[in-house]
Amino acid sequence: MMQPYISINPDLFTKNAGATLSIDLSAIIKNYDLLNNKTKMARCGAVVKANAYGLGMLPVARALQKTECKNFFVAYLDEGIALRSILGNEYAIYVLNGFYPYDAKTFINYNLIPILNDLKQVKLWVQICKDANFNYPAALQFDTGMSRFGLDINNLRIIQDESISPFIPTLTISHLACADDPNHSLNLIQLQRFKAFIHHFPSVPASLSASSGIFLGENWHFDLTRPGAALYGINPVPGHKNPMYPVVTLRSKILQLREIPKGATVGYGATFTADKALKLAIVSTGYADGFFRSLSNKICVKHIDHPDIPLPVIGRISMDCLCINISPLANKKVMIDDEIEIIGLNCPIETIANAADTIGYEILTALGNRYRRIYN
Numbered sequence: 001m002m003q004p005y006i007s008i009n010p011d012l013f014t015k016n017a018g019a020t021l022s023i024d025l026s027a028i029i030k031n032y033d034l035l036n037n038k039t040k041m042a043r044c045g046a047v048v049k050a051n052a053y054g055l056g057m058l059p060v061a062r063a064l065q066k067t068e069c070k071n072f073f074v075a076y077l078d079e080g081i082a083l084r085s086i087l088g089n090e091y092a093i094y095v096l097n098g099f100y101p102y103d104a105k106t107f108i109n110y111n112l113i114p115i116l117n118d119l120k121q122v123k124l125w126v127q128i129c130k131d132a133n134f135n136y137p138a139a140l141q142f143d144t145g146m147s148r149f150g151l152d153i154n155n156l157r158i159i160q161d162e163s164i165s166p167f168i169p170t171l172t173i174s175h176l177a178c179a180d181d182p183n184h185s186l187n188l189i190q191l192q193r194f195k196a197f198i199h200h201f202p203s204v205p206a207s208l209s210a211s212s213g214i215f216l217g218e219n220w221h222f223d224l225t226r227p228g229a230a231l232y233g234i235n236p237v238p239g240h241k242n243p244m245y246p247v248v249t250l251r252s253k254i255l256q257l258r259e260i261p262k263g264a265t266v267g268y269g270a271t272f273t274a275d276k277a278l279k280l281a282i283v284s285t286g287y288a289d290g291f292f293r294s295l296s297n298k299i300c301v302k303h304i305d306h307p308d309i310p311l312p313v314i315g316r317i318s319m320d321c322l323c324i325n326i327s328p329l330a331n332k333k334v335m336i337d338d339e340i341e342i343i344g345l346n347c348p349i350e351t352i353a354n355a356a357d358t359i360g361y362e363i364l365t366a367l368g369n370r371y372r373r374i375y376n
Contacts, residue, residue, distance in 0.1 A: 019284055020252075021249075024376055032227075043223065045069060046071070048064075072087065072091060072092065076097055080107075084110045084111065095114050095115060096149070099121065104125070113138055116151075117141050117150055119151065130165075130166065139169055140201070143174070144174040144175075171204065173206070179213040206222040207224040208221075210225070210226045211230035233349070234361065249341070250342040250371070251304060252285040254339075255282045255283065257326075258280050260280060264278075267323060271297060278325055282323055285322060286317055289370055290367040297312075298355040301324060302347055303326070311326055312324065343363075
């Protein structure tokens with residue numbers, strides 16, 4: 001006889017987890033306030049797509065409700081619906097990736113604002129507004145240099161030639177491709193192109209800058225900014241000291257201690273060979289937890305009691321664990337269950353991202369769901 005389905009509390013999977021991911025919500029609030037103060041005349045929104053960059057949309061949105069933030073951005077409709085269940089109707093929720101025709105009524109029912117990214121979306125939304133004789137809110141995005149989402153100049157001419165009444169956009173936006181490089185020539189080109197586009201919508205608020213764009217200066221701020229990564233502690237000004245407060249700390253437990261002789265190999269593919277006898281620790285984080293396999297033999301972590309001593313990750317990172325060389329701690333007491341800092345003040349996200357040939361955004365959004373999560 002088939003056994004009845006038993007509902008399992010998901011907390012059971014992380015109660016005894018081998019690693020703890022700490023998210024400092026107070027730091028997110030401080031980061032928002034820092035960015036909001038920097039934008040001066042412009043309002044500051046918040047991008048909480050991808051589950052708030054992997055950190056948890058619900059707790060992050062609740063924290064941001066304690067700030068002056070009134071404008072939130074997600075990527076997809078389902079994210080918008082989830083966010084609306086957290087936030088009241090006094091908050092604007094923009095859906096960056098636009099909408100499918102069959103989802104239009106859902107946007108309206110949940111008071112979500114689609115960002116119209118092509119001519120078909122614009123025409124359909126205009127028709128919906130005409131049929132209802134009501135200006136349902138939507139934003140227009142212009143492509144100023146990303147060749148990704150957004151209307152081009154030819155689309156704009158068509159919109160101008162056709163009557164789009166009673167639809168009036170509630171926001172015009174574009175997105176900077178190279179804002180993290182303040183000297184890149186495309187920044188100024190996109191600024192000029194955006195000004196040319198929004199000239200045709202003089203009474204509509206405009207938004208160009210995300211995290212790094214805020215630091216390009218007031219000319220890029222317009223009426224609303226859209227920080228995401230900087231809220232979560234990622235450096236918006238690469239090559240300079242990070243002005244943001246750190247948000248994420250990842251600590252993982254030692255599962256096993258062992259010693260290997262000279263000539264022994266470590267991990268899959270035997271990519272590391274000991275040139276002398278070594279002391280090792282096996283740590284309970286792997287690529288299934290978002291610590292990329294590409295970081296194998298490239299990064300150092302820290303024992304929380306000895307943060308000044310780098311401990312190299314050696315051998316290939318496995319699905320559920322990694323190996324570190326703890327020989328530099330030869331005169332220190334190291335035990336099973338001790339914690340190793342994987343991400344934190346002593347192991348910045350940017351350092352890990354550089355070693356993996358990626359960006360901090362990918363590191364955050366890849367963090368797995370097996371961690372015990374602590375919000376403070």
